[in-house]
Amino acid sequence: MKRLRSAVELEQLRVKILSQRKPEKPCISICGGTGCHAYGCEDVAKALKNEIKRQGLSKQVELKVTGCHGFCERGPLMVLQPRKIFYQRVNPSDASEIIAETVMKGNIIDRLLYIDPVSEERAQSEEDVPFYKRQRRLVFGNNGLIDPTNIEDYLAIGGYSALSQVLFNMQPEEVIEEIKRSGLRGRGGGGFPTGRKWESCRNAPSPDRIRYVICNADEGDPGAYMDRSLLEGNPNSVIEGMIIGAYAVGAHNGYVYVRLEYPLALKNLGMALDQAREYGFLGQNILGSGFDFDIKISRGGGAFICGESTALMASLEGRVGEPRPKHIHTALQGLYGKPTNLNNVETWANVPLIINRGADWYSQIGTEGSKGTKIFSLVGKINNTGLVEVPMGITLREIIYGIGGGIPHGKKFKAIQTGGPSGGCLPESLINLPVDFDRLTEAGSMMGSGGMIVMDEGTCMVDIARYFVRFLTEESCGKCAPCREGLDRMLDILTDITEGKGKGDDIELLEELGGVIKETSLCALGGTAPNPVLSTIRYFRDEYEAHIRERRCPAGVCKELITFNIDAEKCTGCLVCARECPQGAISGRKKELHIIDQEKCIKCGLCRDVCKFDAVITL
Amino acid sequence: MVELIIDGIKTRVSEGTTVLEAASEMGITIPTLCYYPGLSCYGECRVCLVEVVKGDRSSLEASCTLPVDQGQVIRTNSEKVTRARKLIMELLLSSCPNSKTLQDMAANMGINKVRFKIKDRGCILCGRCVRYCKEQMKSGGIGFVGRGTSRRVATAFDVTPEECRNCGGCEWICPVCEKACMADSLIDGLCGGCQNLAPVETCLVCTGCSESVGPQGHSVYK
Numbered sequence: 001m002k003r004l005r006s007a008v009e010l011e012q013l014r015v016k017i018l019s020q021r022k023p024e025k026p027c028i029s030i031c032g033g034t035g036c037h038a039y040g041c042e043d044v045a046k047a048l049k050n051e052i053k054r055q056g057l058s059k060q061v062e063l064k065v066t067g068c069h070g071f072c073e074r075g076p077l078m079v080l081q082p083r084k085i086f087y088q089r090v091n092p093s094d095a096s097e098i099i100a101e102t103v104m105k106g107n108i109i110d111r112l113l114y115i116d117p118v119s120e121e122r123a124q125s126e127e128d129v130p131f132y133k134r135q136r137r138l139v140f141g142n143n144g145l146i147d148p149t150n151i152e153d154y155l156a157i158g159g160y161s162a163l164s165q166v167l168f169n170m171q172p173e174e175v176i177e178e179i180k181r182s183g184l185r186g187r188g189g190g191g192f193p194t195g196r197k198w199e200s201c202r203n204a205p206s207p208d209r210i211r212y213v214i215c216n217a218d219e220g221d222p223g224a225y226m227d228r229s230l231l232e233g234n235p236n237s238v239i240e241g242m243i244i245g246a247y248a249v250g251a252h253n254g255y256v257y258v259r260l261e262y263p264l265a266l267k268n269l270g271m272a273l274d275q276a277r278e279y280g281f282l283g284q285n286i287l288g289s290g291f292d293f294d295i296k297i298s299r300g301g302g303a304f305i306c307g308e309s310t311a312l313m314a315s316l317e318g319r320v321g322e323p324r325p326k327h328i329h330t331a332l333q334g335l336y337g338k339p340t341n342l343n344n345v346e347t348w349a350n351v352p353l354i355i356n357r358g359a360d361w362y363s364q365i366g367t368e369g370s371k372g373t374k375i376f377s378l379v380g381k382i383n384n385t386g387l388v389e390v391p392m393g394i395t396l397r398e399i400i401y402g403i404g405g406g407i408p409h410g411k412k413f414k415a416i417q418t419g420g421p422s423g424g425c426l427p428e429s430l431i432n433l434p435v436d437f438d439r440l441t442e443a444g445s446m447m448g449s450g451g452m453i454v455m456d457e458g459t460c461m462v463d464i465a466r467y468f469v470r471f472l473t474e475e476s477c478g479k480c481a482p483c484r485e486g487l488d489r490m491l492d493i494l495t496d497i498t499e500g501k502g503k504g505d506d507i508e509l510l511e512e513l514g515g516v517i518k519e520t521s522l523c524a525l526g527g528t529a530p531n532p533v534l535s536t537i538r539y540f541r542d543e544y545e546a547h548i549r550e551r552r553c554p555a556g557v558c559k560e561l562i563t564f565n566i567d568a569e570k571c572t573g574c575l576v577c578a579r580e581c582p583q584g585a586i587s588g589r590k591k592e593l594h595i596i597d598q599e600k601c602i603k604c605g606l607c608r609d610v611c612k613f614d615a616v617i618t619l
Numbered sequence: 620m621v622e623l624i625i626d627g628i629k630t631r632v633s634e635g636t637t638v639l640e641a642a643s644e645m646g647i648t649i650p651t652l653c654y655y656p657g658l659s660c661y662g663e664c665r666v667c668l669v670e671v672v673k674g675d676r677s678s679l680e681a682s683c684t685l686p687v688d689q690g691q692v693i694r695t696n697s698e699k700v701t702r703a704r705k706l707i708m709e710l711l712l713s714s715c716p717n718s719k720t721l722q723d724m725a726a727n728m729g730i731n732k733v734r735f736k737i738k739d740r741g742c743i744l745c746g747r748c749v750r751y752c753k754e755q756m757k758s759g760g761i762g763f764v765g766r767g768t769s770r771r772v773a774t775a776f777d778v779t780p781e782e783c784r785n786c787g788g789c790e791w792i793c794p795v796c797e798k799a800c801m802a803d804s805l806i807d808g809l810c811g812g813c814q815n816l817a818p819v820e821t822c823l824v825c826t827g828c829s830e831s832v833g834p835q836g837h838s839v840y841k
Contacts, residue, residue, distance in 0.1 A: 325685070473768060478767045481663060481707055484768060486710055
């Protein structure tokens with residue numbers, strides 16, 4: 001491929017690509033995202049490929065493995081174009097039928113369609129599925145349309161048009177003004193206005209005129225994978241955003257700092273960078289505009305703290321990934337002491353959208369202080385696990401019940417944890433809270449990078465707070481005392497409480513300690529780390545008190561505080577629990593009530609898991 | 620020159636000065652541990668916290684790494700500062716209870732109980748030794764190893780490196796190992812051996828140390 005040397009050549013290429021594509025040609029796009037990979041989408045793709053070959057249809061049918069479609073709960077997913085038929089939970093054994101029936105004859109296979117559990121209606125296309133219907137997938141929606149390893153797919157849906165618009169029709173200041181007007185705020189967690197960050201980076205003095213842009217792809221929150229899915233599924237949108245950002249701030253070098261645990265993202269991004277370079281979107285004299293810019297990939301070493309901007313830059317420079325005080329912003333003195341503009345993956349992916357559709361259009365979406373859409377990873381005790389993109393200001397209820405399909409097994413919703421490990425847990429009373437940066441912070445949680453963990457009535461809030469504090473204790477870099485020692489002592493206190501060794505003033509001590517850690521820590525990790533504890537105390541104080549004063553775990557989770565017993569009315573005497581018990585602690589004959597020997601019981605909970613009659617109860 | 624207000628007193632210092640330096644020029648003492656003149660500022664111990672007032676809001680910052688700013692309003696000894704400082708001191712004491720320096724500082728701050736589990740690590744990870752070795756001795760023989768609670772000061776691969784000239788500087792500059800606390804038993808994490816020694820009831824010259832002793836403190840040393 002010859003490098004493109006002007007905007008006209010880019011448009012000519014786009015016309016050529018589109019003319020070679022027939023929209024009516026059957027195309028099967030299989031989700032190749034993380035969730036579907038776990039479900040075995042690779043085997044499905046292989047089976048389909050073989051089947052197409054076997055039936056001699058290689059020329060008539062196109063097969064495409066795309067990035068994540070979002071509805072991970074029902075994977076492996078596929079969409080059959082041009083009719084947009086949506087199949088879910090596809091097995092390799094379905095391949096021949098899909099090709100022979102749906103692709104060739106146009107017959108829909110009912111068993112592969114999604115059935116709405118509420119209305120029991122079959123959904124034929126993605127738009128009919130409530131999970132997708134209620135979303136607004138502006139950034140993430142393209143994932144299902146493109147093969148991330150082929151830049152031409154991205155060009156076919158209008159890719160790099162924003163870049164050519166910026167390079168040839170806009171001054172850098174105009175670009176910054178446009179982003180400022182759009183109201184875009186950083187999607188990595190801080191929510192800092194992106195346009196203002198760009199502006200301070202552009203205006204920062206740099207005698208040798210060296211500036212950097214960085215894409216932060218060190219996504220490490222437990223349960224969050226939206227950045228990963230964007231990089232895996234649509235790396236070119238991130239690259240395009242970065243080039244536009246580099247042009248705006250006047251940078252010629254960029255880095256993408258990718259987490260080492262994301263091999264597919266690394267592979268797809270690397271491939272996309274090579275192709276972008278080949279087509280002339282990166283390197284010297286981009287599209288003949290005279291602007292030079294290139295991007296390097298830097299792989300993280302596995303430290304959560306390296307998602308913090310100053311620690312990330314230290315790590316990029318080859319030093320230990322430790323944060324520094326940010327009295328001087330990284331926009332002024334960042335990587336190698338030069339003005340540096342760092343944004344998160346999702347923020348960068350929003351940029352081409354804003355340029356293409358305009359700041360006025362973009363700023364109509366969302367709320368007063370938070371514009372646009374946000375991708376959340378909806379996980380935990382929820383029916384429809386997956387990635388959802390919704391406009392800012394949507395209520396938690398709409399996300400949990402409208403999109404997420406509610407709580408499995410008819411259990412009661414208890415809390416939702418937003419913003420990753422250092423976010424807070426919000427109770428049911430706040431379920432109508434509009435989701436945006438400011439409302440979440442007011443409620444004692446935060447937007448974070450967009451993790452949403454749903455918890456049902458079987459979750460102990462003290463135990464969950466302990467889980468997150470333990471994660472943060474392990475991931476704290478250990479540089480400053482309040483975070484290192486404070487979190488460690490916080491974990492001690494929480495562990496004591498869950499083990500029934502809580503003391504009378506533990507709650508007050510946790511509150512005091514949490515407040516000090518928040519106020520005095522060096523970086524944002526420590527500054528937000530006590531959130532899970534403080535928010536659970538704020539909303540679920542009674543549970544802490546039950547643990548401390550009554551030595552009781554209301555949710556029946558904390559092992560030291562519960563005993564497993566068998567409900568005489570429900571037990572049918574089926575012997576399943578007795579057979580599964582690794583300790584041989586359950587006695588009883590067939591069709592007679594079983595009894596658990598408390599001396600032998602190690603509280604592993606296996607009996608509760610295997611009992612089909614919910615007869616094993618915790619007291 | 621930059622003009623700022625520290626504890627209600629206006630002062631002018633040159634740009635690039637830290638708030639800690641500006642305060643000490645005025646004779647205001649801010650307690651420090653990881654700070655040492657001549658070494659780079661690190662901001663580990665957070666004992667030198669000050670309150671930075673902005674309108675009706677304020678935040679706590681470590682003064683050793685905080686550059687002075689025009690019109691800044693600083694409080695070095697407000698209630699917010701002392702409360703946070705005391706709690707951090709408790710945390711440091713709980714991880715290094717046998718340090719005389721820490722025990723003395725705790726006594727001066729009026730701490731009468733360490734409410735956290737004692738986990739004696741014998742080190743507060745202030746990094747003075749690491750910075751001294753690297754910046755003053757130009758050696759870099761020691762550094763930090765590990766992350767979080769497993770962080771410690773060590774030589775590479777735990778062998779004495781070639782860079783080490785046995786200067787002993789690391790030991791000399793250490794704020795917690797230069798004088799080990801001689802008390803053999805701790806009550807509530809406090810030794811009470813030095814400043815905490817005088818029983819309040821019989822103290823002739825009251826220096827306000829009573830706050831630091833507390834009822835359990837007396838009985839041990841009677």
